[in-house]
Amino acid sequence: xxxxxxxASGYIGARLLxxxxxxxxxxxxxxxxxxxxxxxxxxxxxxxxIEGDILDxxxxxxxxxxxxxAYYLIHSMSKDAENFxxxxxxxxxxxxxxxxxxACKQIVYLSGIVNDDxxxxxxxxRFEVEKILKTxxxxxxxxxxxxxxxxxxxxxxxxxxxxxxxxxxxxPKWVLSKCQPISIVDVIDYLSKVLNHKDCIGQSFxxxxxxxxxxxxxxxxxxxxxxxxxxxxxxxxxxxxxSSYWLFFITTVNIQLAKALVDSLKNNAVCSxxxxxxxxxxxxxxxxxxxxxxxxxxxxxxxxxSWKDAWSGGNLPAHFMDYIQVPNxxxxxxxxxxxxxxxxxxxxxxxxxxxxxxxxxxxxxWAWKIRxxxxxxxxxxxxxxxxxxxxxxxxxxxxxxxxxxxxxEQKHRFLLYAEMKLPGEAWLxxxxxxxxxxxxxxxxxxxxxxxxLYWYVLWPIHxxxxxxxxxxxxxxxxxxxxxxxxxx
Numbered sequence: 001x002x003x004x005x006x007x008a009s010g011y012i013g014a015r016l017l018x019x020x021x022x023x024x025x026x027x028x029x030x031x032x033x034x035x036x037x038x039x040x041x042x043x044x045x046x047x048x049x050i051e052g053d054i055l056d057x058x059x060x061x062x063x064x065x066x067x068x069x070a071y072y073l074i075h076s077m078s079k080d081a082e083n084f085x086x087x088x089x090x091x092x093x094x095x096x097x098x099x100x101x102x103a104c105k106q107i108v109y110l111s112g113i114v115n116d117d118x119x120x121x122x123x124x125x126r127f128e129v130e131k132i133l134k135t136x137x138x139x140x141x142x143x144x145x146x147x148x149x150x151x152x153x154x155x156x157x158x159x160x161x162x163x164x165x166x167x168x169x170x171x172p173k174w175v176l177s178k179c180q181p182i183s184i185v186d187v188i189d190y191l192s193k194v195l196n197h198k199d200c201i202g203q204s205f206x207x208x209x210x211x212x213x214x215x216x217x218x219x220x221x222x223x224x225x226x227x228x229x230x231x232x233x234x235x236x237x238x239x240x241x242x243s244s245y246w247l248f249f250i251t252t253v254n255i256q257l258a259k260a261l262v263d264s265l266k267n268n269a270v271c272s273x274x275x276x277x278x279x280x281x282x283x284x285x286x287x288x289x290x291x292x293x294x295x296x297x298x299x300x301x302x303x304x305x306s307w308k309d310a311w312s313g314g315n316l317p318a319h320f321m322d323y324i325q326v327p328n329x330x331x332x333x334x335x336x337x338x339x340x341x342x343x344x345x346x347x348x349x350x351x352x353x354x355x356x357x358x359x360x361x362x363x364x365x366w367a368w369k370i371r372x373x374x375x376x377x378x379x380x381x382x383x384x385x386x387x388x389x390x391x392x393x394x395x396x397x398x399x400x401x402x403x404x405x406x407x408x409e410q411k412h413r414f415l416l417y418a419e420m421k422l423p424g425e426a427w428l429x430x431x432x433x434x435x436x437x438x439x440x441x442x443x444x445x446x447x448x449x450x451x452x453l454y455w456y457v458l459w460p461i462h463x464x465x466x467x468x469x470x471x472x473x474x475x476x477x478x479x480x481x482x483x484x485x486x487x488x
Contacts, residue, residue, distance in 0.1 A: 001196060002066055004028045004104070006054065006095070007073030009037055009396070011153060012110060012191075015184065016071065019192045021046045028064060030054070038394050054091040060098045067102045069195055070095075072109045072133060075126070085125040092129045096136040106201050107140045108194060109133055110187070113180070113206055114144060116267040123267060130204070139202035141194045143187075143276075146208055146269035149290035150184025151297040161250055163223045169232045174265040175216040176234060180208030183290035189282065199279045206271035210286045215265065218287065225291050326415070326427045326443050332455045334462045336440040338470040344477050346412055346432050351391070352477040353414045353430045354407075356469070357399045358386045363468035367461060368400075371420070375401055380421040402428065423451035430473075440470045 003020060007013035008029040018040045020027050027047045031037045034049045052059040054074055074091055075084075099107065114127045133140045147155035162169065190207050194200040213221070216232050223230040285293065340349065362368050372383030383400045397404040399416060405427075406415035412432035418425070424446040431439040442462060446452045 001025050001068045002028070002064075003195075004030060004063065004067045004070040004099070004102075005073070006030045006071060007075075010073060012148075012184075012187065013071075013073045014040075015188050016073070016191050017043075017047070019188050023192065025195075028067065030063065033396075038396075054094055055087060057094050057097070060094065063098055063102065065102045067099070067104045069106045069108065070099050070102075070104050070138075071191070072107055072129075075129075085121060085128070088125045088129050089132065092132040096133060096138075099138060100136050104138050106196060107133055107136070107138050108191060109140055109142045110191065111142055111144045113146050113208075113269040113271065115206070115270065115272045118267075120267055140204075141197075141200045141202070142204040143190055143194065144204065144206045145182050145187055146179040147181045148184050148187055149181050149209075149287065149294060151294040153184060153294075155181070156291075156294055159218060159222050163219055163226060163228060163230060165250055167228075167230060169219070169230065171216070171232050171234050173234060173236060175219070175232065176214050177265055177268050178212050178214050179218075179269040180206075180212045180271050181218065181287050181290065182207055182209045183285040183293065185290075185293065186282070186284040190276070190280065193280050197279070200276075205276040206273065207276060208271040209284045209290065212270045213287065221287060222291060225288060326429060326441075327445055331443050331445045332452070333444070334442045334459070334466060336466040336470045338438045338440075338467070338474060339436055340438055340474045341478070342436060344474070347409065349432055349438065349473065349477045350409055350412060350414070352473045354391065354393055355476065356430075356473070357402065362465065363472050364465050367465060372401060375420040378421040381419055423447050423454050438470050438474055440466050442466060 003025050005013060005017055005020070005027050008017050008027075009031055017027060017029065021040060021043050025046075029037065029047050029049045030052050031049060032051070032053045034051050037049055039047060039049075050062050050064075052062060054060070072092075072095060074095075075088065096107075109130060111126045111130050112123050114123050116123075119127065130140070130142050133142075147153075149156050186209070187207065190205075194205075216234070219232060220230060356362060369383065376382035381398075381401050385398045385400060393399065393404045393407055395404055395407060398419075401418060401420040402416035403419050404415075405417050406413055408414075414430040416428045418427070420426075422444075424444055426445075427441075427443040429439075429441045429443070431441070433439060444451075444455050446455055
């Protein structure tokens, strides 16, 4: 079948795309920035990338008319926390206006479980999108899920942060709310199996795992699997705002996402029925099986996608191509040039560059940690996003409080953009010169006098950390003497 997939760069979409290709469908992939879309292996001839922003009607004119099924996997949760529901509404209205002009016979939408009487703003927005999609002439299949457990999912990472960092948790009342977690494996399975299924077209289904649990039970079961002893004390005086700040400082989520999540956690998210099992009989993974599988994927470096990949995690605008050419006018720069041995291969040096950040750190790591903490206090992303579990980063990947913009192995260029809170904009660029130099260049475009003051105050630190970082990269690449003469 010919399928339109929206949200293909997101956590769910990237995984669903692989399944659709495996099932021999032809997929039109709608993305805002084709440059940051990485096609899955063996997808040649099976996909076509279409550039378009669902919030911009004019950009959607290239959507082909021969679509048979469309997946709507878009949600506008972003740093613009006050208006995400408005964006959700506009996006859904734009989508149905365009999709009704095609041959599409089914829309598949992934939503949240909405069985409580008083829904959070986040869940209300999801439900409103569902209702908007159903106003079209095309039948909608809606799958409603609670928290999704899988390597790289926001739910999994938040639970992991809380359990692994806090031996004793002073928890708000929302930990007593119930939800029915489901594995990402089962979500993708459902999304693929409802495709063109006559008994699923025009229907809405709650999907969930084997059992409903309180969030307290989820945290304690997770701890048991990790062989950790944890204690949870529930107190009544945690306000939603205080709870969101608690999540923000302990976990990797930004403050906007933390507020939205806490607001939603007051709702019970339990399946109201199991009617989908009569149409698509299957045994979903248990919570314990889902967690074990997620950790196995992490250990095997097989994490296909992460919630951190979304631009909503930082401050970089959607059209990030504008930032790939580092500006010169009105900028302040620091450049560190370090020669390296002729015995060092440039490609090996590139691989060493890719190891910067995450658990490997930088140089004078305590200084970076302090900067990350300050960023968190200011409401920024801090260092806690870490880095993706793949050897070679991709454009668009999150790396601590950076965003990867360029990974060019031919020109030996690796470019990062700062998503931390700054009085200006910052880039960090690594280059390998043909004459045998590693170049580390920091560029800062200040905003006003305070921006310039910020740069000059940190200048002495730059002298230390960037020189040390360049030397660390070279040292990590240095070939042991006993291996240098193996071809002689």
